[in-house]
């Protein structure tokens with residue numbers, strides 16, 4: 447695995463949190479993007495090599511809606527950049543980690559992604575992402 451590509455933060459209101467995080471980080475979001483397959487609307491801030499991804503649910507079944515219902519707003523996942531997502535998925539599976547998707551899926555910001563179940567990763571939801579070339 448390479449660097450932390452982004453940290454995902456679950457928020458109730460993307461517009462309110464965009465204002466808050468713009469003040470906090472001193473930069474505006476560089477993009478807003480919906481990922482309907484995940485039930486999320488995202489916005490991204492660049493902070494050096496890493497990004498902050500704010501996530502708002504777009505439907506009640508969204509993982510973000512369920513997370514906020516259970517735990518409230520806050521850090522939802524950590525995403526690591528990987529060179530070869532399929533090789534990394536195979537390596538992690540053989541190490542006993544539980545993949546939440548067996549085939550890489552399309553994420554936000556031009557990435558192929560895979561999630562690992564938090565019950566196999568000390569309760570931290572981990573995302574792998576590979577840039578689509």
Ligand SMILES: C[C@@H](C(=O)O)C(=O)SCCNC(=O)CCNC(=O)[C@H](O)C(C)(C)COP(=O)(O)OP(=O)(O)OC[C@H]1O[C@@H](n2cnc3c(N)ncnc32)[C@H](O)[C@@H]1OP(=O)(O)O
Pocket residue numbers: 454481484486488499501509510512513516521522523525546552553554555557559561563564565569570571573
């Ligand atoms: C756009 C894309 C991108 O960056 O490109 C994104 O990030 S999309 C980001 C949104 N998409 C995703 O998160 C996709 C992957 N996530 C999922 O498949 C799901 O959210 C799960 C992680 C499997 C959790 O689903 P759900 O809450 O329905 O399952 P569950 O009730 O069985 O929960 C199992 C246990 O996981 C815990 N749990 C749930 N979400 C968690 C999280 N984010 N971090 C740590 N623990 C978490 C629950 O509290 C529960 O713990 P207890 O058993 O102790 O009560």
Ligand SMILES: [Co+2]
Pocket residue numbers: 452454499523525573
């Ligand atoms: Co993410």
